[in-house]
Amino acid sequence: MGRRPPAVRSAPRRQAARYDLTSGRPDLSLFPRTAWLAAARRALATAPHEALDYGSPLGRIELRQALTHYLARVRGVRTDPDRLLVCTGVTQGLGLVCAALRERGARALAVEEYGLPPQHAVVRAAGLTTAPVPLDADGALVDRLDARAGAVLLTPAHQYPTGTALSAERRAAAVRWAREQDRYVIEDDYDGEFRYDRQPLGAMQALDPERVVYAGTTAKSLAPGLRLAWLALPDALVEPVARLKALADTMSPVLDQLTLAELITSGTYDRHVRRCRLHYRRRRDHLVAALAEHAPRVRVTGIAAGLHAVLQLPPGSAPEAELLARAQRAGLSLAGLGWHRAAAPAPAETPPALVIGYSTPPDHVFPAAVRALCELLRGA
Incomplete structure (x- = not known):
């Protein structure tokens, strides 16, 4: 059994x-119903016939190109379309990355002391144990990362649920740990687009795109029911994560991807x-x-x-x-x-x-x- x-x-x-x-x-x-409908009409009218066929598990190239420019401009993310993967929510993306890390020999994922229990369940379902990291007013105490962890999951822009931001010193320390230990940081850019009292904090992925997996979503900016999210992956993880995505559901729905791409490129988003x-x-x-x-x-x-x-x-x-x-x-x-x-x-x-x-x-x-x-x- x-x-x-x-x-x-x-x-x-x-x-x-x-x-x-x-x-x-x-x-x-x-939810911008009128704008979404108009963008969907434009996207469908201009989409090539092959867009409606089976395609790359990475997602439609139109959305990956739009996201590459948008994320660089708004969040400082350093990536390109060939390293972006569209997924059905950050939860799926996290599960895919954890499964890929498990294939590479990881047995544990460090997680913040407080977080989302459903995410922790996804980590365990992928075959990893969770190793909690304490928090204080400057975010996760990354100097206490478990040596057994193959990666650490962080919400540096706005820790969920405590609301702290990971300090610049600890961001650098987490990336340094990943480099020195041949590990990865998974950055869940939770609430990254909604900062009120000063300019949004840039994504920590820019510190080292080969050691940080960046995860973003439209669940807060548009609606969770769209099931649209993305991963900016290090080169070494693109193939295994794309392969696991293909096994999971072949590819994410095309029409919503094309519509979001149109929203972004038109400035409506x-x-x-x-x-x-x-x-x-x-x-x-x-x-x-x-x-x-x-x-x-x-x-x-x-x-x-x-x-x-x-x-x-x-x-x-x-x-x-x-x-x-x-x-x-x-x-x-x-x-x-x-x-x-x-x-x-x-x-x-x-x-x-x-x-x-x-x-x-x-x-x-x-x-x-x-x-x-x-x-x-x-x-x-």
């Missing part, structure tokens, strides 16, 4: 909630991201102001970028599990920081913290959701 698949910790329940404040998803009402950035910054400011007025003992962190915030509750607050139960009774769907922990539970004396997504509720519901959250925190 085959091995049973690893258990995946369930995401916070959403069905019964009136107000969805879970993190990780955009405001879907912002840039304009859409700018619009979203302004929208989410207003949401963030509303949340921070409301908490300062109605729950001043709560410390809000991780808000320089992204679509979520971490609420650090004061000592003496109710335990995290109790707060989550109260939130559910109040019609609030949200998550605790503990759910994101990659290793053993935090020490009992650790004050509880909540991870709040401020992007998901539609505009007409958002103020009421924030009021309900403040009411919950007043009783914490």
Whole structure:
């Protein structure tokens, strides 16, 4: 009999909630339906017939060319179309890279102490164990990387969920570790396009494109349902990852790739991201102001970028599990920081913290959701 698949910790329940404040998803009402439809028409009208046939597992050349220029301009990524692979989400991309590393002899992947449990499950499903790396205010403590790890998975632009940015010194140290130990860094550019208080941090992939795998996606900028993401791969990983992609699903859907390429090359995608950035910054400011007025003992962190915030509750607050139960009774769907922990539970004396997504509720519901959250925190 085959091995049973690893258990995946369930995401916070959403069905019964009136107000969805879970993190990780955009405001879907912002999806540019008219622009997407117009781009799809243009792309389909000009696409060669062969575009609709079986093609390269790397993805359509039109999108890979568009992404090469876009990522260089916006994120500082150094790559070319022959080293880009289009995949159905960062989750698939991570699984493919882990499987390729497993073929090369890796047995473990270092991961940040807090992260996404579904990603950790994908790593284990690829045959690797996870080795958590502690975090502090400057991001992952890369000097504590496990010597057994074949690579490390980092979210340097905006650590998920704590919201820290990996310092320049630690970025350089992680790349130096990869070079010296013949290892790799997997850079999940989480929230890289949504930074509010200063210019976005460039991708660390530019420090060494032969040692850093860069992963990006449209899940936040457009919609997760598109299942469009990409990997900028070192030369040594292009063939094995492309081969595994072909075995997984042959290739990603063509029409959506052509449409995204048209959006990018026309400049529509840039304009859409700018619009979203302004929208989410207003949401963030509303949340921070409301908490300062109605729950001043709560410390809000991780808000320089992204679509979520971490609420650090004061000592003496109710335990995290109790707060989550109260939130559910109040019609609030949200998550605790503990759910994101990659290793053993935090020490009992650790004050509880909540991870709040401020992007998901539609505009007409958002103020009421924030009021309900403040009411919950007043009783914490």
